[in-house]
Amino acid sequence: MSSNSPLEDVQPRVRDLLDEIVQTRRDIHRHPELGFKEKRTAELISARLASLGIPVKRLAGTGVVGLIQGGKPGKTILIRADMDALPLQEENETDYRSEVPSVMHACGHDAHVATALATARLLNDEKENLRGNVKFMFQPAEEKPGGAKPMIREGVLKSPDVDAAIGLHVWNSLPVGKVAIRPGPIMAAADEVTIKVIGKGGHGAAAYQAIDPVVIAAHLVTALQSVASREVDPLQSVVLSICSIHAGHAFNIIPPSVDLRGTVRSFDSALRQELPGRIERIVKGVTSAFGATYEFDYRMGYPPTVNDVEISALVDHCAEELVSVREVIRSEISMGGEDMSYILNEVPGCFFFLGTQNAEKGFDFPHHSPRFDIDESALPIGAEIFQAVVHRYLETTVLDAELNFGGGAESE
Ligand SMILES: [Zn+2]
Ligand SMILES: [Zn+2]
Numbered sequence: 001m002s003s004n005s006p007l008e009d010v011q012p013r014v015r016d017l018l019d020e021i022v023q024t025r026r027d028i029h030r031h032p033e034l035g036f037k038e039k040r041t042a043e044l045i046s047a048r049l050a051s052l053g054i055p056v057k058r059l060a061g062t063g064v065v066g067l068i069q070g071g072k073p074g075k076t077i078l079i080r081a082d083m084d085a086l087p088l089q090e091e092n093e094t095d096y097r098s099e100v101p102s103v104m105h106a107c108g109h110d111a112h113v114a115t116a117l118a119t120a121r122l123l124n125d126e127k128e129n130l131r132g133n134v135k136f137m138f139q140p141a142e143e144k145p146g147g148a149k150p151m152i153r154e155g156v157l158k159s160p161d162v163d164a165a166i167g168l169h170v171w172n173s174l175p176v177g178k179v180a181i182r183p184g185p186i187m188a189a190a191d192e193v194t195i196k197v198i199g200k201g202g203h204g205a206a207a208y209q210a211i212d213p214v215v216i217a218a219h220l221v222t223a224l225q226s227v228a229s230r231e232v233d234p235l236q237s238v239v240l241s242i243c244s245i246h247a248g249h250a251f252n253i254i255p256p257s258v259d260l261r262g263t264v265r266s267f268d269s270a271l272r273q274e275l276p277g278r279i280e281r282i283v284k285g286v287t288s289a290f291g292a293t294y295e296f297d298y299r300m301g302y303p304p305t306v307n308d309v310e311i312s313a314l315v316d317h318c319a320e321e322l323v324s325v326r327e328v329i330r331s332e333i334s335m336g337g338e339d340m341s342y343i344l345n346e347v348p349g350c351f352f353f354l355g356t357q358n359a360e361k362g363f364d365f366p367h368h369s370p371r372f373d374i375d376e377s378a379l380p381i382g383a384e385i386f387q388a389v390v391h392r393y394l395e396t397t398v399l400d401a402e403l404n405f406g407g408g409a410e411s412e
Contacts, residue, residue: 018379024114028083031100032085036061038083042058042063046064049064049066054136055067063137068123074130078136079165080116080167081136082142086104087102089101107143111376112170116136118383123390131394133160137343152342164393166351179319180331181330182331188335190265190336191299192263196259196295196296197217197292198257198295199211217258220286224240227278231278236266240263245259269304303342312352315385324380331353358375363375
């Protein structure tokens with residue numbers, strides 16, 4: 001790092017911004033909006049960016065993109081924040097609790113927006129010295145059905161082309177002051193399988209005249225376990241759980257069919273692509289062995305979230321240097337899904353976890369709980385890390401970049 005490192009004087013400025021970050025977060029927390037309905041949130045973000053003189057574009061309905069063009073040419077790094085809430089009635093008694101019945105920021109996306117906006121303000125103040133550009137992506141509907149993919153389709157990674165991406169998730173199982181980073185896979189792909197076993201209904205007392213789909217489904221559930229236990233390298237992770245079985249209504253009627261539904265979690269992209277074929281092969285074999293037929297539907301959910309090794313090391317390094325970070329740990333792998341994964345499929349990047357747990361203050365309820373709340377003092381740390389990573393990334397990867405924001409063919 002050069003002697004005039006931006007890290008040396010960032011602390012007091014970020015601390016000064018704490019009030020503003022908290023205010024923004026609480027404002028959004030009071031007014032939560034569900035996926036693709038983040039109208040007020042998008043307007044708040046747009047207005048804030050515009051007030052800083054940052055050009056703003058709207059993508060995928062409620063998505064917002066802002067671009068800080070640095071004073072010197074260079075690469076473009078993207079900071080991503082999701083902005084949607086959950087269909088949940090808040091049970092906290094704080095004065096900033098949700099004012100919208102049955103809608104709540106119970107995952108912390110309000111904090112993500114506030115932190116990214118604070119970062120935009122910090123970086124905008126010093127844009128003349130930036131060697132490259134910083135793009136801010138505020139995306140809708142992370143919880144469902146996913147806003148990253150449509151924003152990519154509408155060009156968020158173009159004009160100028162994004163070279164790297166970073167994002168964070170506040171994390172309530174991690175104490176405040178800690179940051180968890182992991183190169184490689186960090187969150188799972190979450191896919192969905194639906195199977196209908198079609199037999200022949202009949203009298204429960206005359207099963208020989210029927211083709212009993214219940215017995216076949218029982219064999220099938222057992223046989224499917226061999227996909228994870230016998231067909232996948234034990235050093236790879238796959239979970240296949242049949243979580244729902246529906247058939248029949250009476251004690252003496254063999255139903256004509258059985259419906260099964262399950263979730264399939266995996267990390268490796270190549271393996272993930274093979275799983276539907278392997279599962280269907282077993283479904284086909286088992287049903288045909290018993291003289292039945294089947295219907296098979298497989299829906300790919302969010303892909304696995306895979307961090308780039310070099311960018312992860314960069315984030316790790318920057319976090320280690322900050323005095324406000326007590327400890328940087330290697331993150332555990334989560335079997336949850338994240339649509340940041342679509343961005344990381346396109347460009348190298350790092351998605352990391354920012355500790356927001358503080359049991360003494362009661363901030364230790366899990367994500368998606370009606371009592372979820374965070375220790376907000378963590379949020380400036382997130383902004384500091386973003387700022388440091390941007391500087392370090394742009395300073396070490398200077399390249400000529402063509403700026404074409406707002407005038408590109410794919411612009412609105
Ligand atoms: Zn969530
Ligand atoms: Zn979340």
